Amino acid sequence: MTFVYLIVFGFAATAALGLVTSWIDRKVTARVQYRVGPPFLQPFIDIVKLLGKETVIPAGASRGTFLMAPVIGLAGVVAAATLFWVNQFFEGGFMGDWIVAIYLLTVPSLSIILGGFASRNPLASLGASREMKLVMAYELPFILATLVPVIWAGDLSISGIIENQSDGITAGHLSGIIALIVALLCVQAKLALVPFDIPEAETEIVEGPLVEYSGPGLAVFRLMKNMLLFTLPFFLIILFFGGMRLNGINILWTLLEYVGIVALITVIRNTNPRVRIDQAVRFFWGPMTVLATAAVVLALNGI
Amino acid sequence: MGRTIIPIGPYHPLQEEPELFTLTVEGETVVDIDVRIGYNHRGIEKLSEMKTFENSTFVVERICGICSTSHPFAYTRAVEDVFPMEVPIRAKYIRTIIAEGERIHSHLLWLGLAGHFLGYNTVYMWAWKLREEILDVMEILSGNRNNYAMFKPGGVRRDIKPEDIPICIRKIESILPTLDMLKKAVLDDPVLHARLKGVGVMTYQEAIDFSALGPTSRASGVARDVRKDSPYGAYQEMEWDMIVTSNGDVFDKAVVRILEMFESAKIMRFCLEHLPGGEIDANIKDVPPGEGIGHIEAPRGETFHYVKSDGTNRPVRHKVRAPTFMNLPTYKATVQGETISDATIILAAIDPCYCCTERIAVKDTGGRILYGGKDLIQLSREKTDRIKRRMGVR
Numbered sequence: 153m154t155f156v157y158l159i160v161f162g163f164a165a166t167a168a169l170g171l172v173t174s175w176i177d178r179k180v181t182a183r184v185q186y187r188v189g190p191p192f193l194q195p196f197i198d199i200v201k202l203l204g205k206e207t208v209i210p211a212g213a214s215r216g217t218f219l220m221a222p223v224i225g226l227a228g229v230v231a232a233a234t235l236f237w238v239n240q241f242f243e244g245g246f247m248g249d250w251i252v253a254i255y256l257l258t259v260p261s262l263s264i265i266l267g268g269f270a271s272r273n274p275l276a277s278l279g280a281s282r283e284m285k286l287v288m289a290y291e292l293p294f295i296l297a298t299l300v301p302v303i304w305a306g307d308l309s310i311s312g313i314i315e316n317q318s319d320g321i322t323a324g325h326l327s328g329i330i331a332l333i334v335a336l337l338c339v340q341a342k343l344a345l346v347p348f349d350i351p352e353a354e355t356e357i358v359e360g361p362l363v364e365y366s367g368p369g370l371a372v373f374r375l376m377k378n379m380l381l382f383t384l385p386f387f388l389i390i391l392f393f394g395g396m397r398l399n400g401i402n403i404l405w406t407l408l409e410y411v412g413i414v415a416l417i418t419v420i421r422n423t424n425p426r427v428r429i430d431q432a433v434r435f436f437w438g439p440m441t442v443l444a445t446a447a448v449v450l451a452l453n454g455i
Numbered sequence: 456m457g458r459t460i461i462p463i464g465p466y467h468p469l470q471e472e473p474e475l476f477t478l479t480v481e482g483e484t485v486v487d488i489d490v491r492i493g494y495n496h497r498g499i500e501k502l503s504e505m506k507t508f509e510n511s512t513f514v515v516e517r518i519c520g521i522c523s524t525s526h527p528f529a530y531t532r533a534v535e536d537v538f539p540m541e542v543p544i545r546a547k548y549i550r551t552i553i554a555e556g557e558r559i560h561s562h563l564l565w566l567g568l569a570g571h572f573l574g575y576n577t578v579y580m581w582a583w584k585l586r587e588e589i590l591d592v593m594e595i596l597s598g599n600r601n602n603y604a605m606f607k608p609g610g611v612r613r614d615i616k617p618e619d620i621p622i623c624i625r626k627i628e629s630i631l632p633t634l635d636m637l638k639k640a641v642l643d644d645p646v647l648h649a650r651l652k653g654v655g656v657m658t659y660q661e662a663i664d665f666s667a668l669g670p671t672s673r674a675s676g677v678a679r680d681v682r683k684d685s686p687y688g689a690y691q692e693m694e695w696d697m698i699v700t701s702n703g704d705v706f707d708k709a710v711v712r713i714l715e716m717f718e719s720a721k722i723m724r725f726c727l728e729h730l731p732g733g734e735i736d737a738n739i740k741d742v743p744p745g746e747g748i749g750h751i752e753a754p755r756g757e758t759f760h761y762v763k764s765d766g767t768n769r770p771v772r773h774k775v776r777a778p779t780f781m782n783l784p785t786y787k788a789t790v791q792g793e794t795i796s797d798a799t800i801i802l803a804a805i806d807p808c809y810c811c812t813e814r815i816a817v818k819d820t821g822g823r824i825l826y827g828g829k830d831l832i833q834l835s836r837e838k839t840d841r842i843k844r845r846m847g848v849r
Contacts (some may be wrong), residue, residue, distance in 0.1 A: 185580035238711050274459050278483075279797065346574045347646060355572045356799045357461075428572030430795045431481070431649055 158430030162323065167375060169380035171195040173414055177381065177455040178346045178418070180418045195378060202371035210364045217448065222365070222372035223268030228259025236386050239310040240395050248308045254295060260376055263288045264351070267359025267373070277362015281431050283351035286341055290348075294338035296444035300331035301391040303451040310390060317394030327450035332392045334444045336410070336413070339384045340420055345375070347424040348432055354448040385413040458486065461795060461803070465494055472809045476786075476802060483794045492809045503773040508608055508742055509535055511770060515760070516602055518613040518775065519811040523563060523638040524557040525753030526811075527606035528776070532687060532749025534608040537742055537764050543734040544612040544689075551688040552726045553597065553605050553626050554751070555719040559802040561754035562712040562719075565806045566641070569709060572800045573650060580635060585777045592623050610736030621729050623649045626755045627720050627727075634720075638713050642837045651706035653799030655789040658703055665785045669756025669804045675703035688751075705797075705804045712806075742768070753778055755806050777811030 174195040175208035182189030188440035209215055235253050238244035251332070261283060268280025302308060341348035352360045362373055389396060389409050396406045427435070464475040479487040499518055503511040515526040528550060535542060542550075561588040568579030590600040596615055597603035605611050636720040640648060657667065662675035672679055678699045698714040700707040711729035743764040750759045756778030763772040782805040789801050 175463070181576075185577050186584045238503060274461055278459075313814070346576075349574055353796065356575065357794055422577045424575065425644070425650055426571070426579075426796075427646060427650060428794060430794075448815065 153230050157229065157234050157238055157244075161237040161241075162230040165237070165413050166230065166233040166379045166382055169300060170375075170378040170380070171199070172173070173381045173385075174378040175244050175416045176411070176414055183420055184422045186417075188320065198299040198345065199371050199378075201347075201374050202374065204369050205367035205370075208260070208336065208364075210273060212270055213272045213364065217266055217270035219369065220368045221263045221270060222376065224266065225260040225263030225376045226372050228256050228263065229376050229383055232256035232259075233346040233379065233383045233386070234385065235310065236390060237244070239314065243311065245309050245311040249314060250298070250302055250313065254298065257342065257384070257387070258287065262382055263316060263376075264361045266354060267365065267369075268351075271361070271364035273364050274358045276361050276363050279357050279363070280350045281342075282353075282357075283344075283361060285429055285433060286344075286348065286351055289433040290338045290341040290440075293436055293444040294342070296441065296448055297331040297334040298387075298391055299340065300327050300451045302446050303339075303448065304328070314395040315389060320396045321392065323392040325451070326455050327447045328392055328451070330443055330447040332388070332449065334440050335388055335391070336416060338436070341436070342384060343380055343417070345417065345421040347420070347427045349421075349426055349431050350432055353426060383416075383419075385410055389415055406437055457481070457659070461661050463799070472666060472829045473621070475809075476798075478790075478795065478798060479522045480795060482645030482794070485790055485793055485795060485798050486792045488798075490786060492783075492812060495810045497810075500775060502774050504770055507768045508739075508770060509537070510763075511773065512606055512608070513604065515775065516538045516606075517603065518777070518802070521561050521808060522557070522599055522753050522758065522777070522811060523602045524553050524606070524752060525671060525758045526760070526777075527589070528554055528688075529749040529751045529753075530762070530773075531606050531608045532738075533721055533747045533749065533760040533762040534742060534764075534770075536749055537745040537762065538747075540609065540737060540739065542737055543572055543610055544731050545614075545733045546735045546737075547687075547739075548689045548692075548726045548730050549611045549735065550606065551690060552615070552723055553593070553603055553611075554688065555723045556589060556593050556596070556727075558719045559716050559723075561806075562716050563589065563710060563802075565754075566637070569803055570641075572803050575613065575647075575797060578637070578641065581633075581640075585630055585633050585637065588626055591625045595619050595623055595626075607736065607740070609695045609739035610734070612736075614735050615674050615727075615730065620730065624724055624837070626725050627723055631717070631720060634713075634716060641709065641713065648706065650797075651709065651800070652702075652704055654705045654797045655804055656702065656704045657785055657789050659701075661785070661788040662703065665788060666781050667756075668781045669752065669754070669806075670698075670708055670715065671756065671782045671785065673697070673699045674707040676701040681750055689726055690722070692729075693722060695722050695820045707798055708804045726820050742766070746772075755808060755811075756782060758811075779805065779812040783807065783812065802821050 155192060175190065175192055178195070179189040209218060225247055235245070235249055235256065237251065239242065263344055265280045265283050268276040268283065302320045304311040304322050307316065313435050325334050362370060367372060389406070393409045398406065456716070459480050461478040462544045463474060463478060463482050465473045475491040477489040477491070478485050489713055499514060503514045504760055508513055508630045512530060514525045515530045518526045526635050527618040563582045567579040567582030567586070570576065570582065593603060594600050596619065597605050597613060654786060658677045659676045662672045666674065668679070678697060680697045683697050695718045698711045698718065744764055746761065746763040748759065750757050750760050758778060759776040762770045765771045785805060786802065790798050793801060
């Protein structure tokens with residue numbers, strides 16, 4: 153059964169949905185920019201094509217770490233996604249798996265840092281150090297924001313959070329809305345999308361940590377990012393909208409919530425320039441942390 | 456703190472031309488910058504000296520794909536400066552129309568690229584879509600989207616057909632609302648303010664010291680524009696404003712360029728509406744011995760051409776100075792002390808054009824540069840001394 157959970161749902165379903173989401177993101181972006189956009193299968197073709205390319209390991213790079221980094225990142229996403237799938241549809245889960253989920257969701261960022269530093273490239277290490285600063289910047293408000301549903305549920309398990317929302321979603325409260333906004337912006341940074349694509353900043357440091365990656369390594373990193381593009385909105389839906397409900401009219405609601413979150417992420421990334429790392433850190437530690445703390449206080453007071 | 460060298464180029468994906476910036480950084484702060492160009496040297500001046508006056512126009516047109524009117528404009532003015540002659544007024548108007556069209560499309564191109572450098576790809580795509588409209592106008596007027604081949608010493612090659620004028624005016628007017636929206640989108644965006652204001656500041660004094668040109672200097676409060684200072688073409692025939700701002704940061708450079716597009720549209724419209732009749736070509740037969748200079752305001756600043764004639768049908772010396780040549784050294788003032796994140800947009804803010812600038816590259820067979828700056832100054836001084844001796848000045 154573990155196999156089914158991990159491979160069929162955690163990996164295959166997440167990857168498929170992630171690639172579809174990535175297509176939606178690319179297509180919407182293209183339409184906003186007066187372009188036609190890629191065909192439906194393009195994200196999938198990209199991954200397959202990259203898998204067939206040669207892997208070049210830079211001279212002087214730490215070989216093992218360099219090759220392991222993408223796999224570690226992918227494993228983190230698969231584990232996190234499995235946790236959500238199991239909690240959502242199989243009534244699995246365990247006490248305190250919210251903490252595990254938060255932990256697992258940082259693994260992709262850590263793997264990028266690892267890969268960047270292992271490449272032995274000045275641009276890659278610069279990107280990795282930026283990613284490190286960014287992780288430290290957004291983790292605090294992200295944890296605070298995701299704490300709000302936990303407070304409402306009075307339960308540290310994801311299944312508990314979902315169950316508690318059957319008679320009123322978190323986003324129905326003022327504290328929930330504030331926390332949702334904060335969490336959305338943190339997700340934007342977690343996905344390293346504009347305005348927080350600072351670690352990868354193509355026009356400054358040429359994709360940063362990924363600069364030395366080619367072939368399957370790059371493919372796995374791309375796949376990881378696409379899967380995150382599904383997993384993080386999924387997590388937000390679980391926390392703030394009571395999870396994915398696939399009965400009757402609720403299918404439509406779930407779909408709307410999901411597409412809405414993805415569209416919002418896409419719109420934010422298309423209507424903003426990239427900020428500087430110091431501005432991003434100030435943004436997350438300043439207004440975002442204050443807002444998230446306020447949301448936590450409001451939630452504790454039942455507002 | 457340890458210093459790292461971050462190379463930008465020669466194969467950098469963000470700029471379409473080969474160039475190498477060597478940024479010396481401490482952490483994220485740039486402490487020194489070195490610029491190296493010369494990857495794209497094509498020997499234009501020598502080529503031009505091997506062609507007739509008429510044919511050289513096409514050679515200089517290919518110095519740069521964006522300034523494909525500025526160089527012929529300056530060159531033809533240099534040739535016309537060799538001997539007393541007057542260009543027909545209709546030709547002057549047509550030249551002005553083409554030059555301003557080029558300014559609009561060049562500034563739009565820069566605006567798009569600046570957006571791209573900041574990761575703001577929507578502005579990139581929108582600006583370039585808008586640019587298509589102005590390229591259409593140029594195609595109607597000259598038959599080409601770029602490299603218009605409109606100029607010849609003594610006039611222009613093609614006339615503007617009366618039936619095309621209303622279409623062009625309508626097209627120019629149709630881009631103004633979109634341009635206005637783009638202007639608001641760029642100038643009112645708080646995140647853009649945060650990114651661009653106070654970044655890469657060049658003070659008034661620095662602009663003077665570095666002899667910065669064009670929008671780069673006008674953003675620092677230096678009211679310098681060849682179109683106003685030494686009017687040519689039809690620029691003195693109408694009212695238009697020179698856009699000057701005072702902060703000297705990247706934001707102001709963008710403001711200057713965006714507002715200049717509106718002025719250019721105004722000039723283009725006036726010229727199209729008031730196009731005088733008459734000849735379009737003075738039909739120059741021979742160029743007598745002598746020398747002439749021509750300078751015009753290209754989108755990036757003053758473009759300068761020098762032509763020397765010995766009475767044959769080809770120039771014996773042709774010297775080109777592009778605006779980027781003067782604007783490149785301002786990096787010393789603007790980039791140092793900024794972060795790498797800001798460096799890219801500051802480097803782009805002068806709207807650099809390296810292929811315009813590349814005039815000399817001295818190499819030995821090993822690819823090592825033989826002459827440094829000091830050697831070249833020494834060579835130049837020796838040459839000046841030689842000429843002075845020959846002329847009996849000293």
